[in-house]
Amino acid sequence: MFWVGGPGTIFVLLAFLLSIYAQNKVTAAYERYARVANSRGLTGAETARALLKQHGLHDVEVEMTRGRLTDHYDPRSKKVRLSPEIYHGTSLAALGIAAHETGHAVQHSSAYAPLALRNAFVPVAQLGSTLAWPLFVLGFAMSLPGLADLGILFFLGAVLFQVITLPVEFNASARAIAMLSNGNYLTQHELKPVRSVLQAAALTYVAAAATAVAQLIRLLLLRRSRD
Template sequence: MFPFGWYYYDPTWIIVLPALILAFYAQAKVSTTFERYLRVPARIGLTGAEVAREILRANGIYDVTVEMTRGRLTDYYDPRSKVLRLSPEVYGGRSLAALGVAAHECGHAIQHNVGYAPLNLRNTIVPLAGIGSQMAFPLFFIGLLLSSDFLATMGILFFSAAVLFQFVTLPVEYNASSRAVAALESAGFISYDEVEPVKRVLNAAALTYVAATLMAILQLLRLLALFGIYNRDDR
């Protein structure tokens, strides 16, 4: 069984420390980078919403609508309703940051339209990953408290689904950013010297997904370490 002190101190938290540090850095990086290029107007003079609609049309996508949503950096593409939702600063913004983010979300719509395999896989495992992230820790720790290897193992397996989701998300996000830059360049929405600033915005955003993936991996390793220590102390 667990040593008495374990109810008050978990030594395995150190495993996730690198991911926590990266997560804080990534969040600060995306905020500062977005804020910086939010002040830099794009030469084309169009809003994020206007550029998004033009990119969609250029790719033969006519069944996706562009709407404004509340919040900051809350931009996303909803494949179920085929709606591209942009935050106010992106929807009506004329900055390089606004154009980059809007084009990135168009990248997801393009992926959906062409049947990009990693996106299809991610959309398929979303329900399983959602259940896994909610059920994993309760099952795991209830299993340890009840000395049930079955429940603890189920918790680990459930969390593995969430880890898989994060793995699949990485190529989806990077591919959407690549499509975004290509779409902006080919249509002439950004000039040569504006490409690098747009890439900085998108790379900063992508770093948050890298941090999330690392966190998921290290959390899984932490669960495995706890399970191993539990079994060792229970003998």
């Protein structure tokens, strides 16, 4: 079958290996610093609320959500949602993750352009992820180049979403470190482990973007092989 082997497979394989490395790195960093408590005894929820208050974001709520490491900021409801171990946790990892999600709330309030662009791309990415492969496979199998090209176009939308996500996540982590440092929530000694956790998490987004780009290259090469 054309999706097993063929043009571009090496790119996908390399991206897959990067994804495994990134996931192992973030798991190791989180597990290591999830066992190290911060010196002030603050929980992730307390830290997030304090940072929001510090930035005048009184309309943003902090609430607990189900699951493990399901932390995120919802711009539609203006809520920072933290998983139980981050919400109640006092570890360095918990504070770093809570501050990172708060960083997204600060981005939203300041109309940070890359975040607005990413949010606008959400429906495009969802549609692309759903339709791209079926359209491409059908077009490729039935020798309908127009249909295959449409599938590639849809997939391009999903790729752009992954690429746009990178500056958003990098900036949120940078804001998190700055907020924790400037507000004296953590000592300089404690900031280094937090930075390690956030950098490891950022690598997973790099891997996701690399995987998407590799898949796009493969689709283009497969499409070209039929010309």
